Amino acid sequence: MTLQSNYTVIQAPLFRKLSDDQIEKIHNASLEILERTGVRLYETRAIELLKRKGVTVEDGNRVRIPSGLVEWALSIAPKRTTLYDRHGRRVMPLEGYNTFFGPGSDCPNVIDLRSGERRPGTLQDIIEAVTVCDALPNIDFLMSFCIANDLPAEIYDRYQMRAMLMYSTKPILFVTLDFPGCVDAVKMAEAVAGGEEQLRRQPICACYINVSHPLRHNQEALEKLLFMAEKGLPTTYTPVVLRGATGPVTAAGAIALANAGELAGLVIAQLQREGAPLILTGGVNDMFDMRSTIDCYADPNNRVMLVEVAHRYGLPIFGLTGCSDSKLPDEQAAAEAAFSILLETLAGAQLAHDVGYLDSGMTNSIEQIVICDELIAYVKQFMKGLEVNDETLALDVIDKVGPDGDFLGNPHTRKHFKEDWYPTLFDRHNYDGWVAAGSKTLRQRAKEKALQILETHQPEPLPPDVQKRLDQIVEEARTA
Numbered sequence: 093m094t095l096q097s098n099y100t101v102i103q104a105p106l107f108r109k110l111s112d113d114q115i116e117k118i119h120n121a122s123l124e125i126l127e128r129t130g131v132r133l134y135e136t137r138a139i140e141l142l143k144r145k146g147v148t149v150e151d152g153n154r155v156r157i158p159s160g161l162v163e164w165a166l167s168i169a170p171k172r173t174t175l176y177d178r179h180g181r182r183v184m185p186l187e188g189y190n191t192f193f194g195p196g197s198d199c200p201n202v203i204d205l206r207s208g209e210r211r212p213g214t215l216q217d218i219i220e221a222v223t224v225c226d227a228l229p230n231i232d233f234l235m236s237f238c239i240a241n242d243l244p245a246e247i248y249d250r251y252q253m254r255a256m257l258m259y260s261t262k263p264i265l266f267v268t269l270d271f272p273g274c275v276d277a278v279k280m281a282e283a284v285a286g287g288e289e290q291l292r293r294q295p296i297c298a299c300y301i302n303v304s305h306p307l308r309h310n311q312e313a314l315e316k317l318l319f320m321a322e323k324g325l326p327t328t329y330t331p332v333v334l335r336g337a338t339g340p341v342t343a344a345g346a347i348a349l350a351n352a353g354e355l356a357g358l359v360i361a362q363l364q365r366e367g368a369p370l371i372l373t374g375g376v377n378d379m380f381d382m383r384s385t386i387d388c389y390a391d392p393n394n395r396v397m398l399v400e401v402a403h404r405y406g407l408p409i410f411g412l413t414g415c416s417d418s419k420l421p422d423e424q425a426a427a428e429a430a431f432s433i434l435l436e437t438l439a440g441a442q443l444a445h446d447v448g449y450l451d452s453g454m455t456n457s458i459e460q461i462v463i464c465d466e467l468i469a470y471v472k473q474f475m476k477g478l479e480v481n482d483e484t485l486a487l488d489v490i491d492k493v494g495p496d497g498d499f500l501g502n503p504h505t506r507k508h509f510k511e512d513w514y515p516t517l518f519d520r521h522n523y524d525g526w527v528a529a530g531s532k533t534l535r536q537r538a539k540e541k542a543l544q545i546l547e548t549h550q551p552e553p554l555p556p557d558v559q560k561r562l563d564q565i566v567e568e569a570r571t572a
Contacts, residue, residue, distance in 0.1 A: 104189075104477040107438035110400045118401055121348035122355055122375070123159040130156035131307045131356050135314035141363040162355050165362040166405055173326045173369045173408040175233065176294040178261035178284060178552075184232060186371065186408035189440035193414065193468050194233035195225060196446035197267045197300070199456040202238050203421065205542055210419070210455060213238025215248075218255045221458050224542050226260035227549040230468040231461065233263040235300070235445055238456050249273045250566045257284050257562060259551045264297040265445060271315040274299060276565050278323060283561040284554065292324045298371065298443075303331035305338060306353025314360070321361040321368035328371045328410045329357030334380040334387055343377060343393045351375030351401055371408040371443055374401030386452050389415045390428035399439040411441020414464040415449035421460040421535050425450060429460070430467050437471050462538040466517040473513040517541060
């Protein structure tokens with residue numbers, strides 16, 4: 093009789109903070125919020141879609157969404173979404189525990205790369221940040237980095253989208269000021285991708301939709317949601333709860349509330365177009381620091397639980413990582429970024445944004461993005477797990493070298509030593525070697541690397557006719 097072992101081979105580290113039972117309780121709480129409390133929708137078309145499904149509207153725009161309708165939407169929404177680069181290569185499959193990293197958007201301020209001073213961001217900062225991100229191997233997608241304060245407030249988002257499309261081939265998660273900006277961003281993406289149908293089949297971008305409140309869905313957010321759903325293009329739909337301010341101070345209640353708002357968006361998107369791709373977070377909740385009344389980005393309770401709730405649905409997942417509440421790219425910034433990158437990766441946050449954010453989302457830093465690129469490489473190496481077999485156990489090699497030899501010149505060492513991780517930014521010299529190299533801090537080395545990229549890296553240009561079309565879209569918005 094042959095006995096078979098029944099065991100699991102662990103290929104990568106595993107982590108869970110919430111049990112299945114806890115996640116189910118949060119899900120059921122979100123359903124009860126939608127069915128019992130309901131949400132206000134400030135867009136007539138969204139209300140009409142729900143009315144056609146028999147949902148009762150009270151007080152003009154308050155709808156209570158039945159649990160069955162939510163479960164229906166969850167059953168038909170795509171379980172995976174893939175983002176492509178400019179050349180149509182499948183570079184970001186949002187599924188399982190794949191994790192991809194990108195910067196954040198629309199910070200009002202930046203840390204000047206050359207002077208180190210905090211100042212309002214400009215279009216040139218966006219161009220430089222996109223160029224650096226295009227060259228960094230562990231930054232997978234783009235966001236717009238900062239607000240272009242040197243441009244008119246009504247149209248700077250068009251210049252942001254054009255810069256991302258022109259100075260990198262990587263996928264884009266775009267944010268726009270208003271609904272017309274969303275339409276123009278998609279027009280530009282269609283021009284680069286080769287048309288409306290080509291963009292739908294191989295999306296090079298997704299839209300990040302901020303919702304004003306989980307129970308009050310503003311018109312602009314709903315307009316964008318309906319537009320992206322009708323286009324068949326991926327989008328997030330993200331109501332944020334500040335614990336103790338716009339929602340319960342307890343994390344469980346805040347997650348349930350924010351998740352309810354996301355599920356309402358999911359229902360509306362599926363009613364607009366069945367199979368519309370939506371990227372969930374499981375409900376964003378941020379700590380509202382009662383001592384300072386500031387939104388804290390790097391609090392340990394902010395993120396991992398949300399990703400675990402989102403995994404319950406098997407849909408693509410939005411995450412937040414690589415950020416800090418520090419005001420500079422200093423020791424605190426490195427520590428908070430490292431913790432969040434590791435935790436979000438362990439949790440399987442697929443589309444992890446805000447790498448490089450400082451100052452509670454008020455300031456962005458190219459130096460910090462470069463530091464985070466190294467941190468991400470470190471975590472990726474850790475997540476590879478360990479192979480245990482005859483070759484890696486090396487028993488014959490150990491026996492041959494024996495007690496009196498060493499392994500430095502052994503063929504086994506030469507064969508495998510490059511499998512280890514060798515940093516490109518962190519310093520591993522001895523003290524004398526570090527002094528000889530200039531006694532530079534991590535931040536100084538990050539600055540030098542960023543400046544070197546800007547001096548030597550040439551992003552692949554768009555064809556002239558495509559550039560002309562982007563310019564035309566921006567000009568039409570400027571003169572409208």
